[in-house]
Amino acid sequence: MNLELKVNGEQWVLDVAAADVLLDVLREQVGTKSPKVGCERGDCGSCTILMDGRSVRSCLVLAVEAEGHDIVTVEGISYEGMSQLQDLFISNNSFQCGFCAPGIVLSATELLELNPNPSRHDVQEALAGNLCRCTGYEPIIDAVLAAGQGQGETP
Amino acid sequence: MTTTFPFEADAKEDELKAVGTDAVRIDGLDKISGAAEFVDDIDFGPGLLHAAIVESPHAFARIVSIDTTEAARAKGVVRVVTGKDFPYKFGMYMEDRYIFAQDHVRFVGEQVAGVIARSHREAVQAAKLVEVEYEVLNPILDPKQAFEEDADLIHPELADYTHVPWFFPKADTNIAHWRKIRKGDTEKAFAEADYVLEDTYFVPRYAHCAIEPHVTVSKLDQADRLTVWTASQSPHTQRHLFAQALEPLGFTHKDVRVITPYIGGGFGGKAGVSMEILGAAMATLVKGRPLKLRWTREQEFYNTYQRQGVTAELKVGVMDDGTITAVEHKLYWDAGAYVEYGANVVNAAGLSATGPYRVPNISNDSLCMYTNLPPGGPYRGFGYSEFHFGLESHMDRIAEAIGMDPVEFRRKNAIVEGDELSYGGHMNPSGMIEAIDKVADAIEWGVEEQSDNPNTVMGKGIALFWKAPAMPPNASSASFLKFNEDGSINITVSGMELGQGYLTVMAQIASEILTVPVEKIRVETPDTDRNPYEWQTVASHVTWSSGLAVEKAAVEARAKIFDVIHQVYGYEDDSLYLENEKVKCKTDPVFEKPLSDFVIDGIQTDEGTWRGGPIIASGKFMPEFTNALSDPETGQGGHPNVHYTVGATGVVVEIDKDTGRIWVRKAALAVDAGKAINPDLVKGQIVGGLVQGLATVLYEDMRFDEAGKMMNPNFTDYKIPTAFDIPDEVVPIIVEVPQPDGPFGARGVGEHTMIAAAPVIANAVYDALGVRIKSMPVTQEKVAMAYLEKSTS
Ligand code: FES
Numbered sequence: 006m007n008l009e010l011k012v013n014g015e016q017w018v019l020d021v022a023a024a025d026v027l028l029d030v031l032r033e034q035v036g037t038k039s040p041k042v043g044c045e046r047g048d049c050g051s052c053t054i055l056m057d058g059r060s061v062r063s064c065l066v067l068a069v070e071a072e073g074h075d076i077v078t079v080e081g082i083s084y085e086g087m088s089q090l091q092d093l094f095i096s097n098n099s100f101q102c103g104f105c106a107p108g109i110v111l112s113a114t115e116l117l118e119l120n121p122n123p124s125r126h127d128v129q130e131a132l133a134g135n136l137c138r139c140t141g142y143e144p145i146i147d148a149v150l151a152a153g154q155g156q157g158e159t160p
Numbered sequence: 161m162t163t164t165f166p167f168e169a170d171a172k173e174d175e176l177k178a179v180g181t182d183a184v185r186i187d188g189l190d191k192i193s194g195a196a197e198f199v200d201d202i203d204f205g206p207g208l209l210h211a212a213i214v215e216s217p218h219a220f221a222r223i224v225s226i227d228t229t230e231a232a233r234a235k236g237v238v239r240v241v242t243g244k245d246f247p248y249k250f251g252m253y254m255e256d257r258y259i260f261a262q263d264h265v266r267f268v269g270e271q272v273a274g275v276i277a278r279s280h281r282e283a284v285q286a287a288k289l290v291e292v293e294y295e296v297l298n299p300i301l302d303p304k305q306a307f308e309e310d311a312d313l314i315h316p317e318l319a320d321y322t323h324v325p326w327f328f329p330k331a332d333t334n335i336a337h338w339r340k341i342r343k344g345d346t347e348k349a350f351a352e353a354d355y356v357l358e359d360t361y362f363v364p365r366y367a368h369c370a371i372e373p374h375v376t377v378s379k380l381d382q383a384d385r386l387t388v389w390t391a392s393q394s395p396h397t398q399r400h401l402f403a404q405a406l407e408p409l410g411f412t413h414k415d416v417r418v419i420t421p422y423i424g425g426g427f428g429g430k431a432g433v434s435m436e437i438l439g440a441a442m443a444t445l446v447k448g449r450p451l452k453l454r455w456t457r458e459q460e461f462y463n464t465y466q467r468q469g470v471t472a473e474l475k476v477g478v479m480d481d482g483t484i485t486a487v488e489h490k491l492y493w494d495a496g497a498y499v500e501y502g503a504n505v506v507n508a509a510g511l512s513a514t515g516p517y518r519v520p521n522i523s524n525d526s527l528c529m530y531t532n533l534p535p536g537g538p539y540r541g542f543g544y545s546e547f548h549f550g551l552e553s554h555m556d557r558i559a560e561a562i563g564m565d566p567v568e569f570r571r572k573n574a575i576v577e578g579d580e581l582s583y584g585g586h587m588n589p590s591g592m593i594e595a596i597d598k599v600a601d602a603i604e605w606g607v608e609e610q611s612d613n614p615n616t617v618m619g620k621g622i623a624l625f626w627k628a629p630a631m632p633p634n635a636s637s638a639s640f641l642k643f644n645e646d647g648s649i650n651i652t653v654s655g656m657e658l659g660q661g662y663l664t665v666m667a668q669i670a671s672e673i674l675t676v677p678v679e680k681i682r683v684e685t686p687d688t689d690r691n692p693y694e695w696q697t698v699a700s701h702v703t704w705s706s707g708l709a710v711e712k713a714a715v716e717a718r719a720k721i722f723d724v725i726h727q728v729y730g731y732e733d734d735s736l737y738l739e740n741e742k743v744k745c746k747t748d749p750v751f752e753k754p755l756s757d758f759v760i761d762g763i764q765t766d767e768g769t770w771r772g773g774p775i776i777a778s779g780k781f782m783p784e785f786t787n788a789l790s791d792p793e794t795g796q797g798g799h800p801n802v803h804y805t806v807g808a809t810g811v812v813v814e815i816d817k818d819t820g821r822i823w824v825r826k827a828a829l830a831v832d833a834g835k836a837i838n839p840d841l842v843k844g845q846i847v848g849g850l851v852q853g854l855a856t857v858l859y860e861d862m863r864f865d866e867a868g869k870m871m872n873p874n875f876t877d878y879k880i881p882t883a884f885d886i887p888d889e890v891v892p893i894i895v896e897v898p899q900p901d902g903p904f905g906a907r908g909v910g911e912h913t914m915i916a917a918a919p920v921i922a923n924a925v926y927d928a929l930g931v932r933i934k935s936m937p938v939t940q941e942k943v944a945m946a947y948l949e950k951s952t953s
């Protein structure tokens with residue numbers, strides 16, 4: 006069946022089956038590889054995408070449910086250079102293997118949009134659905150807090 | 161203190177420009193922008209085939225028959241394979257494993273057959289149609305049970321297996337390897353000791369839980385070249401094992417190519433060869449078509465290496481003044497169904513099971529027991545995390561029994577440079593005492609803390625750790641280095657960027673010697689056809705070993721640069737030096753020649769001809785001072801370990817007396833990095849490793865049912881830490897007592913940071929509540945129950 010959706014600002018019409026999962030369709034048909042396959046059951050967050058600005062686990066969404074929605078992945082927010090948050094993640098050496106990074110960048114981006122000046126607890130809460138096995142989260146949380154303060158200063 | 165480095169006659173520690181700085185990771189942008197490509201992200205076009213594996217539902221059974229007729233007929237299926245197609249053994253240190261099961265299955269999940277289909281879904285569907293008839297046997301799930309004299313044999317052909325010379329399997333038993341250490345006279349020492357403590361500690365299995373599952377794509381092309389793209393820590397070792405195992409099909413090393421892009425975490429789980437051999441073998445039957453095999457999260461839990469469980473019987477004798485006089489450590493490892501890699505974990509632990517202490521009389525037995533659980537194997541810490549739990553718990557108990565402060569007791573007995581090791585060699589320079597003092601300081605050891613909450617109590621704990629790289633005595637690293645027109649550099653090595661920051665650290669080492677900034681150096685992930693040899697990225701050895709190879713390549717490149725300048729301008733080589741990407745001369749202060757002027761095109765002479773040409777160099781390192789020859793009965797005589805890295809961990813915990821819930825309020829960890837090439841990345845290893853270690857003691861709990869089936873192979877039931885489950889504060893401490901043969905004095909730290917995490921919690925729990933938990937994990941439930949029992953008795 007036909008599926009129309011927007012991915013990173015670009016309109017797509019795709020041929021999908023009813024059982025197809027959005028994560029697979031994004032990776033295999035659209036070629037957007039930053040959402041990763043980590044558990045396929047909603048536990049790890051490595052497949053996180055933004056759907057109409059809200060973070061969702063794309064392994065739990067059927068492709069047909071994305072009809073008409075606006076999807077953003079890390080590729081989408083990186084076209085025009087890194088965001089302030091991404092720059093801080095880089096300069097802070099926040100990630101190690103980086104497999105969790107696309108999901109965490111998006112979860113943190115969403116958080117900063119909803120709450121430009123989050124507390125440590127807010128950051129922990131926003132990232133609690135994204136598992137990272139390498140970093141112990143500390144350097145990731147630090148960078149998000151730093152990005153938050155930066156945004157808080159701008160009126 | 162100023163240290164001068166062996167390969168680096170000019171460099172003084174206080175003049176370092178790149179080494180010792182918090183350089184930003186050279187792979188940072190790749191990973192944050194989404195550019196980083198992992199194996200599963202590579203496109204292979206419409207010809208890509210998918211594989212699914214038929215697995216044994218039984219822990220121990222004889223295969224009576226396999227019927228693949230239905231599966232072969234199913235929609236989309238290209239080929240069904242079984243053990244008959246590949247009757248070949250493989251293994252890292254001992255060849256005890258078949259690609260697909262032959263006549264027996266020995267753990268739940270073992271691969272019995274494989275289906276190749278045009279889509280993943282079709283492969284999975286068809287795999288369900290393969291009919292296997294089994295004669296079920298009684299599984300052995302406990303290492304002590306496997307050790308019993310009349311135990312059923314899991315590998316009756318053990319005597320015929322080929323293995324490395326430092327393994328000692330016992331034919332007609334389940335003992336795949338028995339590492340013994342006998343030093344001094346333990347019997348006499350225990351008899352003379354003022355105090356002896358003997359007890360048993362239990363450590364269960366654990367899963368690595370890299371967030372990227374194992375995945376491999378293999379393709380045999382029409383010209384008979386086999387290329388394998390794989391999420392691996394070990395490209396060259398994989399190539400070697402693929403070539404060895406598939407040799408009967410006519411493959412040589414030249415025909416096999418392994419390409420390893422970025423990898424989403426390893427922790428030992430992606431070392432050696434596990435599921436990758438299935439893909440490589442199956443691909444040989446579908447020539448011309450790439451074949452993908454990706455593990456599900458469930459398979460990731462039960463059909464890759466697991467960290468081995470251990471039952472540790474420990475006896476330690478001390479004198480009244482606190483001097484340790486004897487250690488007897490019997491380690492019964494639950495090594496699983498195949499020990500081709502795991503037996504070396506057992507070996508490494510046996511060599512070092514005294515812990516970081518000076519012990520004159522030693523009796524260690526480290527027993528690699530076959531069981532019918534998934535194959536054990538390497539996991540960050542490589543046996544040391546496992547035995548440190550009991551050992552460091554025991555040290556606290558002894559200190560208390562003889563009325564000595566646990567920190568003082570450890571300071572008194574800690575091994576220092578020159579002390580004799582259990583196998584007879586001598587301890588390398590180390591900053592253990594400094595590490596102990598700094599950690600004790602950071603957690604304000606000796607200062608009692610009170611909780612404001614009447615339901616909770618505070619406690620403090622301390623634990624030490626040590627670990628040596630466990631590797632064959634001739635494990636090597638190599639590097640190639642080449643300059644580009646603009647004076648930038650490409651380096652190829654075959655260590656893996658597991659996340660630890662290896663690529664960045666290699667760039668920093670080259671930058672230091674060649675004065676080219678880190679941002680102008682690209683270090684690529686491996687391709688065995690193009691990158692030079694590296695044994696594997698394990699054992700926390702690549703900063704040291706591959707770092708030395710890169711250092712040598714950079715020194716060679718510098719010599720070639722000076723040689724060109726000498727040929728054209730006549731300056732003596734030893735008068736030349738590099739500064740800010742230029743060649744300068746001590747005897748001619750006005751002379752300077754930018755590298756970008758000549759590192760590709762050379763320099764024109766007065767006659768109009770040219771000298772020089774592309775500057776390329778190579779380096780290699782092999783630890784030529786080690787050997788694994790030792791007396792099987794005593795372990796004496798060899799030099800199996802290159803050096804030890806040491807350190808200390810301390811925590812402050814708050815515990816709810818009723819529920820047993822533990823909060824880590826503060827954790828401090830000091831590790832002796834020798835020289836931190838990049839302190840920020842070392843801190844990353846400290847925080848990440850510590851949290852991974854804390855998870856093994858606080859949250860993770862692998863469960864098997866009575867039939868040997870893992871009951872919680874997913875992240876809902878096997879809990880790893882989220883952003884909430886971390887200490888309130890971590891104090892990373894870097895100690896730097898240089899490793900004399902290390903690059904700029906560096907030694908590895910990657911695994912060490914999780915080793916003492918479990919006993920430090922057990923010790924803090926005791927400090928807070930007076931209850932001693934002797935089995936991991938130290939769950940809320942165990943703590944609450946033990947405290948209830950103690951307060952009601
Ligand atoms: S892959 Fe979607 S949450 Fe793990």
Ligand code: FES
Nearest residue numbers: 101102103137139
């Ligand atoms: S950086 Fe490896 S999982 Fe997060």
